[in-house]
Amino acid sequence: MSFSERMLKIDRRIIFLMIGLCTLLPLLYPVGLPIKISSEVRGVYDHIESLPERSVFLLSIDFDPASKPELHPQAIALLRHAFRKNLRVIAMTLWVSGTGMADQLVTQVAQELGKEYGKDYAFLGWSPGGQAVIINMGQNLYSAFPSDYSGKPTKDLPILDGVRNLKDVTYMVSLGAGRPGVEEWYVFGKDKYKFEMGGGCTGVMAPGLYPLLRSGQINGLIGGLRGAAEYESLIGQKGKAVAGMDAQSATHVAIIVLVIMCNLFYFSLRRASQTQGQVG
Amino acid sequence: MDATVLGAWVATGLTLLIFSFLYKDNPLFKLAEHLYVGVSVGYIIVKTYDTVIVHLVVKPIVENGEIALLIPVAIGMLMLTRYVPKAAWLSRYAFAFIVGMGAGLAIPRTISSFILKQIEDTVRPLMSMTGPDGLAFSMNLLNPGSNLNALIILLGVSSVLFYFFFSIEHSGAGRAVARTGVIFLMVSFGAGFGYTVMARMSLLIGRLTDLIEFSDASYGRPTIWLLILMIAVLFFLSRRDQEHPPDTH
């Protein structure tokens, strides 16, 4: 067996170890390379920045723990920004498994910035049905969510004064890890109820949402951990996403090195077999 | 012991049990895998009961007398007849309602959002007005809204749609268009792969960040102790398998 063949059949646990170390070491010893801000992320930031105080900001936390590392930092950064701008923040989720996480992160950021429940923010919790919830909120928010997460009637929440349905929402961002997510919020929400909308999503989904971004159907897109790191840089409060960027860099370079090595061995093997064929 | 410290030990232990799969499939991983499914199902059942039965049905009926809500409850119950073979056909009414309504709601909204709006943005003017009577063609590739990029997008959308929809044998000019479509597709799939790598690595970064946090003395360093324990158990299991290979018959 030639060297190239041996290398191509290397025990996969060696690759696992390499990836593990490439992730772990930069987390333990960060370098802090500068992060360039993309126009996609700036779209969401600039829009929130332009909103007047007490505008209604709806954040739909449409992910579960499987996507927590990518979308949780996005949610934290967006909430910090919205609370600093004194917007009325209404949070909710369309993903049942994300309810506990959404409750925790909204409460955490609100406490950090001294916000009062019911007056400055509210967490509506989860409701089943995905697209049906969006349409129902568009028709009548109190029908879709008769009570908030803690069981208080939504009609009694001062933060919802003057908010009847999605038409009264000034800006909405869905942080989606799949379906229902950004696309459903556009199709069943914005298409009819005409609120301004931005999106946040996992890295896997981001390339698929670019058509909506180009056509202006969403005015900004925060993609994956990199998007979250950009948003953290924009609001000037670095968090878990910026901390993870060095590890992200190292693992990407490691994968690129692996791909290059794999191709070098592959071409060396192909050349060797062609030479053998000619000799034969 | 403080609930958070105990939680840190449990979370670290479960994380390491799942990671043990990287060494090889083993009983510890299977245990964690089944626990994951059980806890998730239990969680969904509780949340659904609390949200649907308590807050969307019982409270509105008791407090506001919204008796009409019994209709969706009845339809939902019909769905559960799938578990009773003799009455399973009754579930068809529930599915007929959901599927019919879902299809009806989706048709106009999908046409408006994903077909008309997307086509509208694809067939942009190829020249832009620059003054009272001047026309210009902007060549800046880095500006996504430039005329050159609008032209590239038109070419990309048309060639990919041609490649997908015309399943006739591609020859002559058709072959050139289809080949262009394939090149566009490959670039997009490459970008998709790049982003998928980014996403998967982010998930690992998230879990390792938690493990680093739980290696802190304030939690009693569960990451370090449980990692040592895990390695010892895997070593023991591996030795046992070598001495008594599992019966494959």
Next chain:
Amino acid sequence: MIFLRRQLPLLITLITGLLFAGQYYVPHPASEQMLTSATKWLQIIGGFALILGVTSLFHQHAVKIKRQEAGWGYSFVLYAGMLGTIAAGLWADGKESVDGAMTAFGWVYNFMMVPLQGTMFAILAFFIASAAYRSFRARSREAAVLLVAAVIVMMGRVPLGEYLIPLSGDVSSWILNVLNSSVRRAILIGVSLGAIALSFKIIFGVERSYLGGGKE
């Protein structure tokens, strides 16, 4: 009987499908009120659908335990996890926190479900690396294009890549915004056309597989 078992469900699909497709174009208050009520119903029915989906697991694992199939002990772990979570959930009225304080249900969620689910997906990072090494080869011209695009995007989306090759950021941004956008748009249009065609087939009873269970 065949009318009740087959034709009536198809009729319900036809009527509801046409009614709610038409409703979009008739914004009369009565039609809007119908949409409000019906989507509320759909929310409640959605809850039952979720229960139907997850409870099918009960049956599967109960059979495994009953027949003592290979690995039936793990099914016990599954049941224990499920029943324990349900007990904690009912004890805490289905709330993970009350006035900011974590409940037992919240503890199970935060320290069991979150790490388990998170890690289950995190191990994919290792497998994608291994797969990239084993199979991401430039076997043809098309594969080479895919490979080059992937490398540029991977470089351009991380700070180290932008630092080493400053142009990679702009090139990857162009790939995503222009080349990738056009392909995804074509796919979106194609998939949407397919979904609409399927919806019409469902409404007019051509596609009936959703009727599934039970005898004729």
